[in-house]
Amino acid sequence: MPDALAVEDLRKRYGANEALKGVDLTVGEGELVGLLGPNGAGKSTLVKIACGLVQQTSGSAAVAGAPAGSLPANRSLGYLAELFRFPDWLAADELLQLHQKLVESRGGAAERRELLELVGLGEVPDRRVGQMSKGMQQRLGIAQAMLGEPKLLMLDEPTSALDPAGRRTVRELLETLRSRGVAVLLNSHLLSEVELVCDRVVMIARGEVVAAGAPEELSRAGGVEVTTGRGVRHFAQATREELPRIVRELVAEGEDVYEIRVLRSSLEDVYLELVGGR
Numbered sequence: 001m002p003d004a005l006a007v008e009d010l011r012k013r014y015g016a017n018e019a020l021k022g023v024d025l026t027v028g029e030g031e032l033v034g035l036l037g038p039n040g041a042g043k044s045t046l047v048k049i050a051c052g053l054v055q056q057t058s059g060s061a062a063v064a065g066a067p068a069g070s071l072p073a074n075r076s077l078g079y080l081a082e083l084f085r086f087p088d089w090l091a092a093d094e095l096l097q098l099h100q101k102l103v104e105s106r107g108g109a110a111e112r113r114e115l116l117e118l119v120g121l122g123e124v125p126d127r128r129v130g131q132m133s134k135g136m137q138q139r140l141g142i143a144q145a146m147l148g149e150p151k152l153l154m155l156d157e158p159t160s161a162l163d164p165a166g167r168r169t170v171r172e173l174l175e176t177l178r179s180r181g182v183a184v185l186l187n188s189h190l191l192s193e194v195e196l197v198c199d200r201v202v203m204i205a206r207g208e209v210v211a212a213g214a215p216e217e218l219s220r221a222g223g224v225e226v227t228t229g230r231g232v233r234h235f236a237q238a239t240r241e242e243l244p245r246i247v248r249e250l251v252a253e254g255e256d257v258y259e260i261r262v263l264r265s266s267l268e269d270v271y272l273e274l275v276g277g278r
């Protein structure tokens with residue numbers, strides 16, 4: 001089974017500006033990957049190449065084994081832009097009907113019903129876009145991107161305009177999609193969101209991958225903090241495995257131990273360190 005997205009040594013030059021300088025990235029079947037990077041890092045360029053909207057200067061990008069931009073590749077992907085605007089007057093079901101025509105899906109009413117249910121709009125197929133909250137519109141957008149059973153879903157900032165409850169709903173939806181084997185490439189600036197939901201994170205800066213791995217691999221250990229009767233002691237290099245020894249030694253020295261905390265730097269700390277935001 002080919003990867004949902006396989007990008008190798010991808011380069012893109014806009015005149016003198018090299019937006020991508022040899023990026024490697026894969027999104028496996030059913031994997032949820034977060035693409036992080038500051039403004040201008042090259043994220044949109046990468047996504048546009050994968051969608052076939054921009055031609056790379058060199059290197060390769062394949063969607064479900066087919067070259068990006070080809071008909072089989074486009075049939076295998078669903079996309080939702082950050083700023084999308086559906087016509088206010090269309091009802092949820094009508095909007096999906098329109099997009100079924102655009103992507104030549106033969107799923108009919110059954111596909112529309114299933115997707116509306118999946119995104120929690122099963123009860124309101126006749127609700128017009130203009131009468132929906134932002135969260136509902138976002139979920140409708142995801143249902144639209146799911147038409148035609150894509151293997152890869154590319155979502156640009158899907159939760160940035162949502163309140164905490166809306167974010168959680170979209171996060172749960174992404175987890176459902178993953179359990180159905182749909183791969184997702186999530187472009188987001190909300191690091192805490194990415195940390196919560198993604199299997200893997202790829203950070204890009206100035207057109208290059210600067211870090212990649214599971215969120216817990218990337219968030220580095222930050223030592224151990226122990227609150228004793230004489231104050232807080234910080235063991236900067238210590239790991240969780242060393243806790244029993246540290247506590248034994250403190251007790252042997254006559255200290256009373258009240259609290260122990262294993263410290264980790266968050267994904268945000270690592271991100272700011274790597275992309276030079278500080």
Ligand SMILES: Nc1ncnc2c1ncn2[C@@H]1O[C@H](COP(=O)(O)OP(=O)(O)OP(=O)(O)O)[C@@H](O)[C@H]1O
Nearest residue numbers: 014017018019037038039040041042043044045046
């Ligand atoms: N059509 C274009 N013509 C010329 N330069 C471009 C074009 N599109 C993007 N660029 C440049 O390529 C670089 C990468 O831009 P890109 O939009 O891919 O970044 P991004 O990571 O998506 O940023 P953001 O988070 O702001 O959306 C930037 O320096 C940008 O100015």
